[in-house]
Amino acid sequence: MLFNAPEFIFLFLPLVAFIYFKLHQKHLNSAAKWWLLVASFFFYGWWKPIYLILIAGSLVFNFIIGSNLLRNSSISSKKSLAMWGVAANVLLLVFYKYADFLLENINWLAGTKLPLLQFSLPLAISFFTFQQIGYLVDCYKGNAPAYTFKEYMLFVTFFPQLIAGPIVLHNEIMPQFANAANNKPQAENIAKGIYTFVLGLLKKIVIADTFAVIASAGYANASELGFLDAWITSLAYAFQLYFDFSGYTDMAIGVGLLFNIALPINFNSPYKSLDIQDFWRRWHITLGRFLRDYIYIPLGGNKNGEFKTLRNLFLTFLIGGIWHGAGWNFIIWGAMHGFALVVHRTWKKSFNLEMPNFLAWTTTFLYVNFAWVFFRATTFTDAVAVLKAMVGMGSGAFATTALLTDIYAVPFLLLGIVALFAKNTNQLREAFEPNQRLLWQTASLVMIALIFLNSVQSSEFLYFDF
């Protein structure tokens, strides 16, 4: 079920919220949590009911491992159990996400013709697997309380964050569910939640989907692009990805607020970054946090000398690239970011020179934009074709465009560019103070959203592919 689907906005969400708070009102607090769980499973199963078995199995497995880790006092057996638990989760991910990529490469290298498995990627598997790996590690370290199975399921499957994050930590969300003050609807959270949700919805259906048309057309004709169209294509995707993913996160946060649950922020105007480290503190923040806490630090972090620190940085982001998808393009993208972080750290340590802000911003943005080409292009050849065209070596016309043909899209494209440099949704939400001006503003935004929702256009969220 998509957040921007009418059945979610007008049926599922109001019904779930109403019954949830009604049950709490009748002091049926346990039933309320069960209701939320049922709703979350229903939300997940809407896409493909059969994969409910997969997520249920994953939940049971990880809960059992986690519980045993918490009970177990022997360090060696705890370590062994944790390793097996994490390995099992990784294997599940490898099986569904990377098996065909591995088989393709084995076939290419060894000249074999092993058949591909061609399993469809279960929705959200990257997210709920990472979330549970984090939980297992916390259990191993003794940093997790002994949740009941119901509580554990709620932590993983709470529907606003289930499909595409934010990647939530158990200690972020469970205390909020346990807080009795959150069992009653809170007007301020409802107001902020609606405001945040609508902003996210508009970012997705107005801005992201407009850029998507251009980006898709460009990447579908990668080998025919000229200089101008190559830049339009790459920038269109950069904007599409940001508005799509951050829009989704805003909607998730907004929905969470309706249930009095504050989900962590995931984006903080990443395209305003002045260096690559800053970028990763602003882009997909919860993924960056996970990579730092569960990969970079366990690898040794910055504790074992400069060379190993740089190695760990590079490896962490290489793994981050692999997490995003099964393909050499994603590995290249991850490696590019790992490399950039290595260069950035080395530069900072070696030279006491700061770039002027404009130069720093331009360098960072252009580098990130170049890297997105690998992220989006379907093949390595297409990525190279787009990059070549961006430096003037494409086959298409140099300074004319075949992509910007819809004059009616121009206002939305301009809106997107302006929105990139304006206050972001988190900042707007923090400054949210119910008053007349904001009332009219919110009402107008809701009306615009309703009009767009009722317009013929179909889209899915990009991060559903991960």
Add this chain to the structure above:
Amino acid sequence: MSASTFNRKLLILVVGASVLFVGLNIWVDIYGIFGFGSPQKPIYTNERTAKYLMGANYIPQHFDGIVLGPSLSANMQVENFDVAKFYNASVMGANITELKLIAENILHTKAPKYAIICLDPYMVKDAGKKTSMIDEREFWGALGSTFLIKTYVLALVRELELLPSKFPKDVIQHNGFNDFNKEYNWQNPAEHIARKLATNDPIVYPIDTQAYTDLTELLIALRATNTQVIAYFSPVPAPLMQRHQQAYANFQKAILKPFQPEDIIVNFNAPGYNAFTQNLDNYIDHGHLSAQGQHFIVSELNTILAQHSAYACD
């Protein structure tokens, strides 16, 4: 303002604004879906969607004949038909699948007495919707959507002639007549034909299997509602026909298979119409007819329909 008051007022504002907005759109009823507004509804943008939506109510309620075809028949002056009040449901660039969808909408409400179908290889060379513009969800969009707002804006621009060179007034009129040459300004048919001959571009294409099925199903649906089918082969300029005569003859043979004896077939490429196809004043390019050319077609079809009407009464 407290948050509770904010939420309450927000709900009232949004519900109120929605009711007003939807109410306004129903009252304006730019596609004639709800039976309100002016009985004469021109089209201001997006011909495909507009004619599809108008097929639900406006066309069947106000017209008793329809013309179906691509751009070749879009500028047919249907007001000159005598036997019935026709709506020109032709769509620029449409194939038979899209025309069938428009026709089905019309037939669901009220079957027309006559359906004139312009036959040309272009219409059946491919099948399926060419764009997302013909979509059932557009009916909900008629209550309020970005397409509807765009239509309102262009209605104002066209009616007030704010940008007459780009958005002229009265291009697609209330009876579906599409005076597209106001926007395209095609001229010099001899040059177009010479270019077509020089590049040896085909004018006949293999008939798509699904397109053939769609045509067959359309004919069955029309006959089932007692609609008189009149199909005509759009006249091809003589120099082009000379080059592609055999291929065209094969096309005609193939496309006529689903037609029945009760259907009226008019072949404007028959030798009897040589004087027409040799006179390039009847064309604006290598196939589209000028006003003069369409006038002749309508006049001929009028005669045939009148004879058929008289025969049917006997």
